[in-house]
Amino acid sequence: MLRDQLAPFTPNREWTRNLVLRPELGSLVAAALLFIFFSIASSGAMFEIPTIARILDTAWPYGIIAVAVGLLMISGEFDLSAGVMVGTAGALLGVMATEWGMNLWLALVLSLGICLALGLWNGVLVVWTGLPSFVITLGTFFGLRGANVALSKYFTGDALIENIDEASGYDALHAIVATVFGTAPSDFRVSLLWWGGFIVIATWILWRTKIGNWIFATGGDREAARAVGVPVNGTKIGLFMLTAGAAWFVGVSNAVRYTSVQAGQGVGAEFFYIIAAVVGGCRMAGGYGSAVGPAIGALIWGIAFIGIPQAGWNSDWRWAFLGVLLLVATLINHIVGERVRVQRSS
Amino acid sequence: MSTMEVSDDTQQPDTQQPDTEPPVIETRGLGRRFGPVVALQDVDVQLHAGEVNCVVGDNGAGKSVFIKMLCGMLGASSGDVLLDGAPIAFTSPRQARSFGIVAVYQDLAIVPLMSLWRNFFMGAEPVRGWGIFQRFDVPYAKQTMKAELDKLGVDLGDPDRAAYTMSGGERQALAIARALYYGARVLILDEPTSALGVRQSGAVLRLIRRVAQRGTCVILVTPKPQHAFWVGDRFLVFKRGRLQEDLRSEDLTLESLSYLMAGGGEVDELQSVITESVTG
Numbered sequence: 138m139l140r141d142q143l144a145p146f147t148p149n150r151e152w153t154r155n156l157v158l159r160p161e162l163g164s165l166v167a168a169a170l171l172f173i174f175f176s177i178a179s180s181g182a183m184f185e186i187p188t189i190a191r192i193l194d195t196a197w198p199y200g201i202i203a204v205a206v207g208l209l210m211i212s213g214e215f216d217l218s219a220g221v222m223v224g225t226a227g228a229l230l231g232v233m234a235t236e237w238g239m240n241l242w243l244a245l246v247l248s249l250g251i252c253l254a255l256g257l258w259n260g261v262l263v264v265w266t267g268l269p270s271f272v273i274t275l276g277t278f279f280g281l282r283g284a285n286v287a288l289s290k291y292f293t294g295d296a297l298i299e300n301i302d303e304a305s306g307y308d309a310l311h312a313i314v315a316t317v318f319g320t321a322p323s324d325f326r327v328s329l330l331w332w333g334g335f336i337v338i339a340t341w342i343l344w345r346t347k348i349g350n351w352i353f354a355t356g357g358d359r360e361a362a363r364a365v366g367v368p369v370n371g372t373k374i375g376l377f378m379l380t381a382g383a384a385w386f387v388g389v390s391n392a393v394r395y396t397s398v399q400a401g402q403g404v405g406a407e408f409f410y411i412i413a414a415v416v417g418g419c420r421m422a423g424g425y426g427s428a429v430g431p432a433i434g435a436l437i438w439g440i441a442f443i444g445i446p447q448a449g450w451n452s453d454w455r456w457a458f459l460g461v462l463l464l465v466a467t468l469i470n471h472i473v474g475e476r477v478r479v480q481r482s483s
Numbered sequence: 484m485s486t487m488e489v490s491d492d493t494q495q496p497d498t499q500q501p502d503t504e505p506p507v508i509e510t511r512g513l514g515r516r517f518g519p520v521v522a523l524q525d526v527d528v529q530l531h532a533g534e535v536n537c538v539v540g541d542n543g544a545g546k547s548v549f550i551k552m553l554c555g556m557l558g559a560s561s562g563d564v565l566l567d568g569a570p571i572a573f574t575s576p577r578q579a580r581s582f583g584i585v586a587v588y589q590d591l592a593i594v595p596l597m598s599l600w601r602n603f604f605m606g607a608e609p610v611r612g613w614g615i616f617q618r619f620d621v622p623y624a625k626q627t628m629k630a631e632l633d634k635l636g637v638d639l640g641d642p643d644r645a646a647y648t649m650s651g652g653e654r655q656a657l658a659i660a661r662a663l664y665y666g667a668r669v670l671i672l673d674e675p676t677s678a679l680g681v682r683q684s685g686a687v688l689r690l691i692r693r694v695a696q697r698g699t700c701v702i703l704v705t706p707k708p709q710h711a712f713w714v715g716d717r718f719l720v721f722k723r724g725r726l727q728e729d730l731r732s733e734d735l736t737l738e739s740l741s742y743l744m745a746g747g748g749e750v751d752e753l754q755s756v757i758t759e760s761v762t763g
């Protein structure tokens with residue numbers, strides 16, 4: 138009826154649509170190609186179980202946080218404090234369990250509370266001031282970077298907190314967050330299951346709940362979303378807290394696994410999460426992306442991290458690889474953005 | 484040629500008697516000043532369900548201020564807005580929306596990278612299930628959107644496509660259908676055809692007529708006489724912050740409306756002033 142007059146543009150090219158609906162597609166192809174590439178370069182070593190175990194073990198800590206950072210990015214924000222937050226969570230757990238003799242489970246809950254409060258701080262400050270989250274969370278980053286080490290030294294006399302396994306409740310907690318399947322070097326951590334679960338839940342939230350709709354709407358066009366009643370501020374604050382929670386999980390998992398915590402850890406990792414999210418197809422400007430994409434982005438980092446030395450190259454090439462990866466992914470991001478702009482104005 | 488194109492959908496002569504039924508929305512002595520600038524004063528008007536009311540006038544006549552006051556974006560300096568005969572006080576578009584007064588603006592509150600159905604239900608997502616199992620009821624959302632669009636005779640095609648793939652006309656259609664679905668009784672449109680070509684303008688105007696026929700009170704701002712004449716039942720001509728003329732379509736021809744909208748009123752006024760001064 139009105140269709141003839143209303144619709145000059147018919148999406149006749151299916152791939153155009155799929156590109157929009159499947160943001161992580163590019164990263165999936167890239168991961169597969171890289172894996173094949175390094176398999177050839179390393180004469181098949183990539184396909185061995187120990188190598189795969191190492192790739193996954195490298196990827197998961199980045200992967201869990203990258204998923205949260207990806208959702209945050211879809212809502213239009215960044216969190217540069219996610220990396221040091223890992224150190225904060227570990228240090229908190231360590232000080233409480235070793236210096237204060239607290240039960241690990243209690244320390245777990247308290248450290249989660251503090252991390253979530255820090256996420257709340259980030260979110261509320263971003264929403265209230267209207268300043269770029271880049272700046273706000275950079276402030277949090279430096280604050281925590283200093284506090285992590287200074288407070289560890291104050292309470293324990295050292296930036297390295299050890300003997301967490303002597304705290305009560307350790308064995309049960311270890312079973313939950315650090316159990317090993319298989320024997321070294323073909324060992325897989327239970328952390329991978331947590332990672333998988335987190336991806337599934339995040340995907341569910343993003344695509345099948347109203348909160349997911351709010352995340353897309355908030356990042357896609359904040360004013361439009363606000364105009365129709367989407368709780369834009371609440372969505373952002375919630376995602377800052379989710380990111381802090383993901384960092385907490387990784388921090389305490391590592392503390393339990395290694396029984397010790399470097400209070401200065403996590404500095405620099407914040408960029409890995411952002412790169413993983415961008416490589417995974419999340420749009421830097423917000424409004425577009427997936428939860429699987431950032432996880433694949435982290436997996437790509439794992440493949441390169443292990444693959445580069447496997448291929449017999451100097452490990453320092455990892456950084457160069459990361460730079461190229463970011464540039465290519467951003468370029469693709471930009472092209473998608475341009476395409477949208479062109480078609481919008483038509 | 485353009486008028487041929489848009490007028491193929493028969494424009495029904497008005498059969499109802501709007502003056503006998505109570506107005507949906509009414510203003511009494513409505514005025515607004517910005518410091519010393521009087522943007523609008525003493526506007527008394529009663530608008531009825533099922534009619535398209537065109538707000539026309541010169542630049543700076545107060546059209547935008549008038550509709551912004553109706554939809555809650557601007558507060559009144561004096562006077563009242565009445566809904567179903569009772570004065571209402573609102574301070575935000577969201578409050579006005581809860582009263583059933585919805586303004587569809589040029590940006591239309593559509594998120595380009597989201598699918599059509601996600602946009603349609605943005606901020607009011609239908610859900611199923613309880614607690615943590617509560618989920619966005621996607622099949623229901625898609626069906627409902629299609630049904631709502633069907634009611635208006637609009638077919639937007641694949642509900643899964645991203646909103647940026649829509650034309651300007653389709654965008655208007657989606658925004659209008661959405662406003663009606665959320666219970667708009669008074670629909671305010673500010674220059675909905677300004678960015679559209681002839682064919683799409685025609686389609687949107689027909690959509691507006693259909694919306695009015697379904698019992699909604701439409702308030703439309705448009706600078707184009709042909710568009711206003713084809714779609715309007717009633718014409719509110721603003722001039723320097725006052726409601727200067729309030730005409731019904733029966734009392735007008737396209738020529739006289741064009742004359743009025745092109746500032747013809749000014750010529751008349753000048754003439755009458757001259758005549759007055761001669762006779763007086």
Ligand SMILES: Nc1ncnc2c1ncn2[C@@H]1O[C@H](COP(=O)(O)OP(=O)(O)OP(=O)(O)O)[C@@H](O)[C@H]1O
Pocket residue numbers: 517520521522523540541542543544545546547548549
């Ligand atoms: N926020 C404001 N502050 C000061 N003056 C304003 C403001 N908004 C409107 N005005 C004044 O009120 C008068 C009416 O403006 P309005 O925007 O309603 O005109 P309009 O009829 O919509 O004109 P146009 O056809 O150009 O859109 C103008 O003189 C304008 O300068």
Ligand SMILES: [Mg+2]
Pocket residue numbers: 546547548
């Ligand atoms: Mg105006």
